[in-house]
Amino acid sequence: xxSIITIAGVTKTYATGFKALKEINLDIQRGxxxxxxxxxxxxxxxxxxxxxGIVNRxxxxxxxxxxxxxxDYRAARGLIGLVPQELTIDAFETVWxxxxxxxxxxxxxxxxxxxxxxxxxxxxxxxxxxKAITLSGGMKRRLMIAKALSHEPRVLFLDEPTAGxxxxxxxxxxxxxxxxxxxxVTIILTTHYIEEAEAMADxxxxxxxGEIILVEGKAELMRKLGRKQMTLELRAPLGAVPEALSRYxxxxxxxxxxxxxxxxxxxDRPGVASLLRDLGAxxxxxxxxxxxxxxxxxxxVNLLRQDQ
Amino acid sequence: MNPRAVWAIYxxxxxxxxxxxxxxxxxxxxxxSLYFVVFGSAIGSRITExxxxxxxxxxxxxxxxxxxLTQSISxxxxxxxxxxxxxxxxxxLSAPVSYLEIVIAYVGGAxxxxxxLGLIILATASLFVPLRIExxxxxxxxxxxxxxTFSLFGFIIGIWAKTFEQLQLVPLLIITPxxxxxxxxxxxxxxxxxxxxxxxxxxVVYLISGFRWSFFGKADVSVGVSLGMxxxxxxxxxxIVAWIFKTGYRLxx
Numbered sequence: 037x038x039s040i041i042t043i044a045g046v047t048k049t050y051a052t053g054f055k056a057l058k059e060i061n062l063d064i065q066r067g068x069x070x071x072x073x074x075x076x077x078x079x080x081x082x083x084x085x086x087x088x089g090i091v092n093r094x095x096x097x098x099x100x101x102x103x104x105x106x107x108d109y110r111a112a113r114g115l116i117g118l119v120p121q122e123l124t125i126d127a128f129e130t131v132w133x134x135x136x137x138x139x140x141x142x143x144x145x146x147x148x149x150x151x152x153x154x155x156x157x158x159x160x161x162x163x164x165x166x167k168a169i170t171l172s173g174g175m176k177r178r179l180m181i182a183k184a185l186s187h188e189p190r191v192l193f194l195d196e197p198t199a200g201x202x203x204x205x206x207x208x209x210x211x212x213x214x215x216x217x218x219x220x221v222t223i224i225l226t227t228h229y230i231e232e233a234e235a236m237a238d239x240x241x242x243x244x245x246g247e248i249i250l251v252e253g254k255a256e257l258m259r260k261l262g263r264k265q266m267t268l269e270l271r272a273p274l275g276a277v278p279e280a281l282s283r284y285x286x287x288x289x290x291x292x293x294x295x296x297x298x299x300x301x302x303x304d305r306p307g308v309a310s311l312l313r314d315l316g317a318x319x320x321x322x323x324x325x326x327x328x329x330x331x332x333x334x335x336x337v338n339l340l341r342q343d344q
Numbered sequence: 345m346n347p348r349a350v351w352a353i354y355x356x357x358x359x360x361x362x363x364x365x366x367x368x369x370x371x372x373x374x375x376x377s378l379y380f381v382v383f384g385s386a387i388g389s390r391i392t393e394x395x396x397x398x399x400x401x402x403x404x405x406x407x408x409x410x411x412x413l414t415q416s417i418s419x420x421x422x423x424x425x426x427x428x429x430x431x432x433x434x435x436x437l438s439a440p441v442s443y444l445e446i447v448i449a450y451v452g453g454a455x456x457x458x459x460x461l462g463l464i465i466l467a468t469a470s471l472f473v474p475l476r477i478e479x480x481x482x483x484x485x486x487x488x489x490x491x492x493t494f495s496l497f498g499f500i501i502g503i504w505a506k507t508f509e510q511l512q513l514v515p516l517l518i519i520t521p522x523x524x525x526x527x528x529x530x531x532x533x534x535x536x537x538x539x540x541x542x543x544x545x546x547x548v549v550y551l552i553s554g555f556r557w558s559f560f561g562k563a564d565v566s567v568g569v570s571l572g573m574x575x576x577x578x579x580x581x582x583x584i585v586a587w588i589f590k591t592g593y594r595l596x597x
Contacts, residue, residue, distance in 0.1 A: 088438040092596045110346065110440035118438050124431030128363065129356070140352025141439040183435065 039063040040191060040222050041087065046096030048082055048246075056082040058246040060096070064191075064224060069217055071233035071254075072226045073336055074243035080226040081121060083243070084193050088118045100191065114142055117189030121196040123176045127169035131160055131179055134168060135186045142187035154182050157212065174205045181212070192216060194225040198232060210236060230333040242336065244343050258329060263300040266308060268315075269324040270295060278318045284311055295322075349441045350449040357423055357453030368457065369464060372411055376465045379407055380472040383529060394531050395562045400473035405556040406528030407469065408462045412487070413494050413523055413548065415461050417515050420454035420498030425511050428502070428595075437596060443589035447499065454495035455488070462487055476559070482567075483558035489574050490551055496581035503594050522548045532564045547577055 041064035048057040057079045064070050074080050085091040087098050089109060097104060103111040126134060135151050155161045158178040163171060168179060177197075184192060194213075198206045213223055213236060227233055233240055234254065241251040250257075273292030287296040297311055308327075315322070361368045380400065388399035395402070427433040436446065469475065477483050505511040526548030532540055543549055544565070554570025557563035563570065588595070 085434075088434075090434050090437045090596065092592045110442075113438060113440040116438065118434065120431075120434050122431050124434065126356075126427070126430070126432050128360075133356075133359070137352050137356055138435060140355075141349045141435065141441065143346040143348045143440055145348065 038066050040066040040101050041224075042097075042099045043083075043087065044097050046083070046086060046098060047094045048079075048086060048091065049094045056246055057086075057093075060243075060246075060248055062241060062248055062251065064222060065239070067217065067220050067222055068238040069213065069223045069225070069236050071237035071240045072224060072243060073228065073230065073233055073240060074226070075228070075340065078243045079246040080243055081195055082246075084118070084195055084224070084226065088116055088193060089113050090118075110143075114187070115190045116193065117184035117187065117191070118193045119180050119184045119195065119197060121199065123173065123180065125168040125176060125179060125183075128167055130165050130167055131155065131171075131182075132164040134179070135182050138183040139186040144187045150188070151186060154185050157215075158182050159208070174201060177201055177205065181209075185216075189221065191222045191224070194223065196226055196228070198227065198229060206232075230336055234333075242339055244340055249343050250339060257335060263298060263329075263334065265328045266297045266299075266311075267326045267328075268295040268297075268322040269293065269326075271321040271323055274320065278320070280318050281311075281314055284314075295320075346441055346445055349439060350445050350452075353436075353446070353449035354453050354456075357419075357450065358456065360423075361419075361457050368461070372415075372461050372465055373468050376407060376411075376468045377472075379403070380469065384472055394534075395560070397560050397562065398473065401475055401560075402531075402556075403529050404466070404469045404473065404475060405559050406526075406552050408465050408487075409490065409526075409548070409552045409555055410523050410528050411465055412458050412462050412490055413519055413551075414515060415458040416454055416491050416494035417498035417501065417519060419457050420451060420495040421502035421505065421511055421515075422498075423450050423454055424499055424502035425505055425508075429508075433595075443585075447496070447585055447589075451492060451495040451499055454498060455491040458491045458495065459487055462491070478561045479558040483555070486551070486555045486558055486570075486574070489578065490555070493574060493578040493581055496578070496585060500581060500584050500588065503588055506594075519548075522546050523552075527552050527564060547573055550574060 041062075043060050043062040046057060046060040047055070049055050060079075060083060072080050072083070082091060086093045087100070087105065089105060089112075097106075098112075099105070100112040100115050103109075103115075105112045129137070132151075132155075135155065136146065139146070139151065152161065155164055158181060160175065160178050160182055163175060168176065171179060181194075181197075197209060201209070210232070213225075217223060225232075225236070237254050239251065240254050240257055242249050270293050274288060274295070275292060277286050277288050277295070284297055287298075288294070289296070297308070299308070383403055384400040388403075391399045393399065393402075424433075427436065466475075501511065501514050505513075525543065526546050527543070532543050532549060532553075535543060550565060550570040550573035553564040554567050554574065557567045557570070587593070
């Protein structure tokens with residue numbers, strides 16, 4: 037896969053002296069779903085705003101499908117659709133007018149059939165003659181997406197797309213993202229709902245304090261940094277963990293009925309097999325056993341802790 | 345070039361005017377009529393003629409200028425301030441649109457509206473007083489030039505303003521007094537000595553004087569100077585807009 041967006045050495049220092057981005061190098065692959073994770077104020081929105089042309093960068097270069105966002109801004113911006121975090125629409129325009137306006141703004145010839153399809157896909161067709169001000173929050177969010185898709189972008193930025201959105205809409209939205217990806221659209225989303233990144237993304241980037249601290253395929257990330265836990269339901273409660281098993285650092289539940297073993301794929305802690313052998317040797321029997329992978333959220337929290 | 349974008353913006357701006365048709369069209373007709381009742385009839389009946397022109401006719405160019413200046417500024421400043429205020433400007437900034445196209449669309453929209461307004465006032469005025477226009481070409485030229493210049497000026501204010509108060513401040517504190525003191529309702533020759541000199545520092549004097557010349561062939565200052573001053577102010581506004589866009593001032597920072 038080739039990259040569709042290349043960000044090289046991009047920095048941003050605001051007039052106040054605040055360094056929002058330190059030095060960002062990032063490649064987005066064509067056709068992927070990339071999740072940019074980071075706490076509030078990490079620089080996610082600033083980075084997106086620079087790529088989309090809303091904020092000037094202090095230094096560095098960005099290309100979109102080979103087009104420099106400065107020298108060749110028309111070609112670069114024409115490929116991008118942006119759904120910003122805030123619901124910002126001209127409240128007095130109708131849905132139909134505002135989506136067609138967006139299409140015109142991006143230099144595309146009027147295409148009623150296409151705009152109708154976008155509105156239908158987002159369940160907005162019934163509301164096409166309604167003024168934006170009369171729409172519910174969820175509808176406004178759909179309208180923002182319709183505007184971003186109106187000019188048939190090849191790259192779609194979704195900045196916190198599901199913040200304050202109900203469950204149904206959230207699922208519709210992910211359905212739409214999947215469809216877009218099937219059409220070959222590259223999607224970059226920021227979120228702090230990590231389960232979303234976990235469910236949707238091909239790759240994950242973590243940004244903190246204006247620096248990209250990690251970019252990894254989601255699966256590799258989970259494998260490399262994910263911790264595993266094994267929980268054993270004991271036949272008979274234990275008073276304490278036997279001395280012979282101390283090297284496993286087992287946790288015993290308060291009632292003595294459960295043993296939990298935490299291990300990760302990279303540590304040199306002994307494996308599950310030897311633990312089970314040693315348990316047998318110590319005469320501890322168990323009824324059931326359960327293993328769990330840690331979620332992206334736990335990985336994320338751990339990463340940020342290490343970065344402090 | 346992205347002419348579709350220019351057209352899209354222009355159309356939205358014009359649609360806004362037609363949406364608020366009462367405010368955009370009816371209100372200037374009413375206020376012009378009031379000016380004629382008060383200045384034309386009540387006061388004007390005591391002033392016979394200025395420069396051989398009946399007072400009622402004399403104030404028409406000034407009235408048109410008064411509306412042209414204030415409406416150009418308020419149309420253009422609001423048009424760019426409002427998306428900044430609600431945040432929808434993100435779309436404009438992320439679109440493949442050049443600065444020149446943004447200016448053409450917004451300033452064009454604002455200027456079109458104020459020119460239409462000027463013509464409505466002219467039509468209303470012609471119901472009250474017999475009018476003649478001696479230099480129709482120059483009348484239109486001054487009308488367009490002034491509308492464009494002050495729409496540009498309004499555009500600058502709209503970008504500069506951070507609050508609604510600032511948005512109102514310049515028109516209210518500077519433009520309105522300058523217009524009223526710029527000879528809308530009198531000839532500057534009627535002013536006492538020193539004020540005649542002071543008033544020559546008021547740029548609006550030149551606009552009104554030139555515009556009135558195009559109607560009646562009579563002016564307070566020579567028409568060449570009027571034209572020169574108008575063009576100079578246009579050049580200043582263009583320079584400021586160019587600087588704003590070059591630096592991203594209050595737009596991309």
